[in-house]
Amino acid sequence: MKRIGIIGVGEIGRALTEGLCEGGGEPPQVFLSPRGARTAAELAGRYENVRVCAHNQEVVDRSEVVIIAVRRPDRHEALAGLRVDGGKVVVNVMAGVANDDLRETLGTEAPLVRAIPLPPVRERRSVTVTYPSHPVVDALFEGLGGALPVADEAAFNVLSALTGTLTTHYAYLAALTSWAAGHGIAADDADTYVRGLFQGVGRSLSDETRTLRQLAADHETPNGSNERIRTTWFDAANSEALGKALDDLLADLT
Template identity: 75%
Template sequence: MNRIGIIGVGEIGRAMVDGLCDGVQEPPEIHLSPRGARTAAELSERYPNVRVCADNQEVADRGELVILAVRPQDRAEALGGLQVGGDKVVLSVMAGVGIDELRDLLGTTAPVVRAIPLPAVRERRCVTVTFPAHPVVDAFFDGLGGSLPVADEASFGVFSTLTGTLSAHYAYLATLTAWAARQGIPAEAADRYVRSLFQAVGRALDDETRSPAQLAGDHETVGGSNERIRTTWFDAANAESLTKALDALLADLT
């Protein structure tokens, strides 16, 4: 679609605009809501194809694909009373808000699709989970790194739960850096090394011929340092604790 409207210009909204526009020869026409006014103004100044609308209704009127990117707790205030024509496609990136609820809130007959885009869409390298499959939405995310349609909303909830583990990964890296600093390593050197160490891990994940379990095995030797940390820290109790946390989050999201 050539006209895209985005209601809610937070981190994900900004990332999608960057991915659609940065270095692109013929970017689409993008209409932003005044929510997140500073970010919206910044994006409209950076990209000539981006403009800020007077209100959310103007975004919905101008966009052929209408993206709902407000915080879930703000949905009633931001979307209540919004009129979305049946000729549009609605794309929601709000976590934990089901399709039936969105239909009731908007009172629309337009197709409604959910998605889980991550900030890496700005680099057009991020696979985005969608439900249900829709040619317009899948083509949209194919241009931002790839789409992964799933069969039902229950499966979508599982992928949404997996997304909730990202900040824990960063906190793990921060813990490693802090530990090294307590051993007398300069904080800058510790930070630089930990970043380099796990950037290499990210590159190894590009090898899709090996599963994560195989990669774990390939990075340790019997009786070696990696095996020791895996078996003494990430033991059965630790894995069970993580599983219970994931189960609880999935229950909340669905």
């Protein structure tokens, strides 16, 4: 896999490019669409193997694997008239766009694979969900942190919905920082402490010998501070509300 094209150079397109270019060994040639022109130009300036194409058709023509990373509302405009022959492999990273939908838009017989790459692919540390399993695509994402092929599109959509919780986690940490600042802690000190606190929690996730519930139990003592916040703030009602929000998102993605 020596030639990879990316149509749509937003945050995910940037992260994929950086991950492909900064891994070990000889990087592939990467062809970027002119969408996201500033980002594409910056990446081409950093990496000798990256080129910005004049238009999306050139991206397709020059590539063996074509990654489509445009926003769902923009897909018809971005992909209109695009010709993709059956010898290409197309990776669909558009949230909420099924492969049947994309195949109809492109009018192609090329293999289509859905994927959920996340920003940490730039560091080759993020597991990417794929459907259906395809040897070329799974190998691509194994090199970017790992591939997790799933059995059907329903399972893919469930895991896609989980990605919608990421910024809520950051907002939660920001709320903790604001609370501490409201009680007289310097904002920079609160930010430093909260980041350090949860970076430690993140490292504990690498211990796959313990379930997530076991990790939670191991980090609290009976009647202690952690148990108090967990049971009084993240109670059954909040858990149910989170489940409802995820169900609604899943319905939209489906």
